[in-house]
Amino acid sequence: MTQTRNLINENGKRTDGRTIDELRTVKITVGRVKNADGSAFIEFGKNKIVAAVYGPREVHPKHMAQPDRCVLRCRYHMVPFSTDTRKNPAPSRREVEISKVMREALEPALMLEDYPRAAIDVFVEVLQSDGGSRCAGITAAAVALADAGINMRDLVAACAAGKVDDKIVLDINDTEDKEGGADMPVAYMPRLEQVTLLQLDGKLTPDQFNGCIDKAIGGCKMVYEIQKQALMQKYFGNETELKEEIQQ
Amino acid sequence: MHDVKRRYVIPGDKIAEGNFRPLMNVIKSGNALIATRIGIAETGRDGVKVIPLSGVYIPRVNDLVIGKIIDHSSLSWEVDINSCFSAHLPAQDVFGRDFSPARDDMGKHFAIGDMITARVMAFDRTRDPMLTVQDRDLGKIPTGELLKISATRVPRLIGKRGSMIQTIEQATQTRVLIGQNGIVVVTGRNPEGIKLAVRAIRMVEEEAHTANLTQRIKMLLNVPDTPPQQEAQRVGAVDASKPGEIESTIDEVEEELEVEEEK
Amino acid sequence: MSASKRSTIIVEHLRKQQMWDGLARGKRLDGRDFNEQRPLEIELDVIKKANGSARVKLGDSEVVAGVKVETGEPFEGLENKGALIVSAEVLPTASPHVEPGPPDEDVVELARVVDRGVRESEMIDLDQLVLVPGKTVYTIFVDCSIVNADGNLFDATSYAVVASLLSAKLPVFEMQDDKVVDTGNTQPMPITTVPVSITAARIGDYLLIDPNSEEEACMDARITITTADEGFCAIQKGFTGSFTVDQIKKAGETARIKGEAVRARLKELTGKNG
Numbered sequence: 001m002t003q004t005r006n007l008i009n010e011n012g013k014r015t016d017g018r019t020i021d022e023l024r025t026v027k028i029t030v031g032r033v034k035n036a037d038g039s040a041f042i043e044f045g046k047n048k049i050v051a052a053v054y055g056p057r058e059v060h061p062k063h064m065a066q067p068d069r070c071v072l073r074c075r076y077h078m079v080p081f082s083t084d085t086r087k088n089p090a091p092s093r094r095e096v097e098i099s100k101v102m103r104e105a106l107e108p109a110l111m112l113e114d115y116p117r118a119a120i121d122v123f124v125e126v127l128q129s130d131g132g133s134r135c136a137g138i139t140a141a142a143v144a145l146a147d148a149g150i151n152m153r154d155l156v157a158a159c160a161a162g163k164v165d166d167k168i169v170l171d172i173n174d175t176e177d178k179e180g181g182a183d184m185p186v187a188y189m190p191r192l193e194q195v196t197l198l199q200l201d202g203k204l205t206p207d208q209f210n211g212c213i214d215k216a217i218g219g220c221k222m223v224y225e226i227q228k229q230a231l232m233q234k235y236f237g238n239e240t241e242l243k244e245e246i247q248q
Numbered sequence: 249m250h251d252v253k254r255r256y257v258i259p260g261d262k263i264a265e266g267n268f269r270p271l272m273n274v275i276k277s278g279n280a281l282i283a284t285r286i287g288i289a290e291t292g293r294d295g296v297k298v299i300p301l302s303g304v305y306i307p308r309v310n311d312l313v314i315g316k317i318i319d320h321s322s323l324s325w326e327v328d329i330n331s332c333f334s335a336h337l338p339a340q341d342v343f344g345r346d347f348s349p350a351r352d353d354m355g356k357h358f359a360i361g362d363m364i365t366a367r368v369m370a371f372d373r374t375r376d377p378m379l380t381v382q383d384r385d386l387g388k389i390p391t392g393e394l395l396k397i398s399a400t401r402v403p404r405l406i407g408k409r410g411s412m413i414q415t416i417e418q419a420t421q422t423r424v425l426i427g428q429n430g431i432v433v434v435t436g437r438n439p440e441g442i443k444l445a446v447r448a449i450r451m452v453e454e455e456a457h458t459a460n461l462t463q464r465i466k467m468l469l470n471v472p473d474t475p476p477q478q479e480a481q482r483v484g485a486v487d488a489s490k491p492g493e494i495e496s497t498i499d500e501v502e503e504e505l506e507v508e509e510e511k
Numbered sequence: 512m513s514a515s516k517r518s519t520i521i522v523e524h525l526r527k528q529q530m531w532d533g534l535a536r537g538k539r540l541d542g543r544d545f546n547e548q549r550p551l552e553i554e555l556d557v558i559k560k561a562n563g564s565a566r567v568k569l570g571d572s573e574v575v576a577g578v579k580v581e582t583g584e585p586f587e588g589l590e591n592k593g594a595l596i597v598s599a600e601v602l603p604t605a606s607p608h609v610e611p612g613p614p615d616e617d618v619v620e621l622a623r624v625v626d627r628g629v630r631e632s633e634m635i636d637l638d639q640l641v642l643v644p645g646k647t648v649y650t651i652f653v654d655c656s657i658v659n660a661d662g663n664l665f666d667a668t669s670y671a672v673v674a675s676l677l678s679a680k681l682p683v684f685e686m687q688d689d690k691v692v693d694t695g696n697t698q699p700m701p702i703t704t705v706p707v708s709i710t711a712a713r714i715g716d717y718l719l720i721d722p723n724s725e726e727e728a729c730m731d732a733r734i735t736i737t738t739a740d741e742g743f744c745a746i747q748k749g750f751t752g753s754f755t756v757d758q759i760k761k762a763g764e765t766a767r768i769k770g771e772a773v774r775a776r777l778k779e780l781t782g783k784n785g
Contacts (some may be wrong), residue, residue: 078653
């Protein structure tokens with residue numbers, strides 16, 4: 001991935017008008033899919049992604065069940081009209097890989113030993129993609145898991161950072177993903193301060209690498225605040241403080 | 249409940265620090281007590297717990313559940329109890345030890361689609377839940393209006409010592425059967441009463457976490473806000489010939505809190 | 512090969528009793544009249560990357576459709592027409608009973624019936640979408656993703672397809688030295704008519720428009736009727752029961768009347784007059 005043109009202009013503005021430290025607009029709605037046990041819809045810049053959780057539920061086929069813990073199944077899938085050129089609905093190798101790293105990003109946060117012989121299914125459907133869809137998908141999936149009442153040690157928030165015009169920037173968009181120097185998606189458990197997903201696509205010096213991961217973690221923390229807000233809003237409405245006399 | 253601090257939490261939130269005992273939906277991480285679900289955290293003298301506001305019903309032994317017959321083999325019925333696992337009701341539980349598949353017709357006794365009240369007899373990490381209908385008030389539900397609520401709201405719908413559900417039953421002249429698994433059946437002679445009871449139940453489900461819910465329910469039902477002693481003199485459709493129903497709900501609430509704390 | 516299936520949803524006897532009591536009084540479980548559709552929400556242009564898109568909510572059934580326009584070879588035997596391909600996918604988010612994987616016979620049928628309604632009504636004037644006769648034509652892909660399933664996916668999907676086509680902006684392609692070039696301009700889709708599908712379920716002797724998933728689990732048979740300006744253009748009887756001829760004629764009449772109301776709504780929303 002070597003850049004061919006300038007993606008940041010003289011005023012420090014990127015192709016979508018942001019500065020190098022700016023996160024795109026993120027909006028999360030909890031409980032969007034009625035039939036699911038838990039769900040969330042996220043708009044992360046121009047990404048539009050639905051995450052739905054079914055579980056814990058019975059495992060089919062039965063032989064896949066594990067005696068002492070839950071089976072976690074994740075699917076990341078892009079619908080045909082989500083990309084610039086129409087995509088074939090059959091799963092691509094990219095989707096297979098992302099499904100795997102997504103599962104591995106969420107698993108450390110889930111207390112799967114609490115649900116032996118059951119399965120938790122996480123479906124992430126990308127309706128419109130614009131760079132960073134795996135991070136947006138993981139972010140939505142974590143919210144959907146909390147909405148479903150699955151026992152979790154922590155939430156998982158995800159955000160990418162990268163190298164554009166030799167600068168380390170936060171939250172790569174589609175153009176920067178395609179034409180920039182490096183792309184590093186990160187998923188993070190904010191309370192436990194643990195990284196659960198880390199990938200790199202591109203070239204970074206050791207200094208750039210440190211800068212990039214720090215920036216991405218900073219982005220994850222910002223995303224976490226939005227996740228928290230969304231969950232509090234759905235469950236507790238505008239009451240952020242609990243009134244004392246609740247049970248008679 | 250004295251000295252109980254309450255707070256809204258999401259998974260990963262730190263509830264307290266120090267020498268507290270982690271109770272349900274709480275884990276201890278170093279010195280901190282962390283919530284593992286969305287709900288209301290309570291810090292009291294016996295420990296820290298989170299009352300969850302979402303989540304699939306996980307069966308517990310002795311729970312009263314309302315289930316739907318979805319299949320049967322020659323040895324048992326398979327029952328959907330709105331949980332992560334299907335439950336089983338053994339044929340022997342109904343027909344007795346000398347049950348014979350050739351003679352006793354499973355489908356005639358409980359057909360697919362029938363609703364039953366049952367108790368969870370056994371459930372652990374190694375097997376599917378087993379039910380029994382061998383008890384007074386258990387068995388097929390012949391009639392009534394069916395609704396599903398989140399299992400997490402059931403304690404609130406029952407209320408302390410059954411107070412919430414009794415208020416609804418009396419005001420609407422109905423009888424409300426509540427399964428711990430969130431399935432509710434409302435029966436009564438007056439369709440308007442049934443409709444009102446359903447509305448009240450939905451309201452409890454939606455606002456379970458808020459303050460002054462009892463007052464608002466009473467307003468919906470047009471019931472004056474009477475002091476607790478008067479509620480003991482019940483007049484209404486609560487079936488006096490079946491006192492067991494009310495007692496069992498009280499026991500369930502208390503039992504439920506104990507069972508939860510043991511986790 | 513198609514084989515009989517167990518129903519995935521078993522409706523409780525109590526609910527069935529409630530349903531029959533209600534039907535005898537002219538009301539359905541959710542309070543609707545027999546000829547009443549659930550609330551219909553249509554949102555256009557939800558996917559900016561697509562050439563056209565729509566999100567439809569019919570009750571709790573939710574479908575997102577996207578139009579992508581490319582160029583390619585015409586279909587065999589249709590050398591002087593643009594190509595139109597309508598596909599549908601029930602996402603695994605849609606219900607606890609959906610398994611991820613290739614479409615099963617129900618979904619294939621759904622996609623083909625929706626496609627038939629658009630194609631047989633000649634909604635799109637495909638004659639106008641030819642670049643090089645016999646060689647290069649506009650190819651219009653309409654893909655539907657069903658996000659939440661609560662009955663009558665036929666109508667919900669059909670409305671999403673029609674709304675997204677009505678509101679789509681077609682790129683203007685040109686041939687330059689034997690290559691297809693996107694001029695960067697857009698043009699409206701050449702629309703001739705607005706097809707509308709209306710689905711009814713038969714439960715006993717009752718014909719109920721726009722069944723939800725509970726009603727579909729109790730139904731004996733289903734009929735989907737698509738009408739366009741001149742009358743009927745696509746019909747599909749579904750499920751394992753049957754209809755009398757009278758019931759079919761009645762369903763056809765209802766489909767024309769109810770379809771007109773939905774058609775007016777679609778036209779108004781997209782500013783199009785077919």
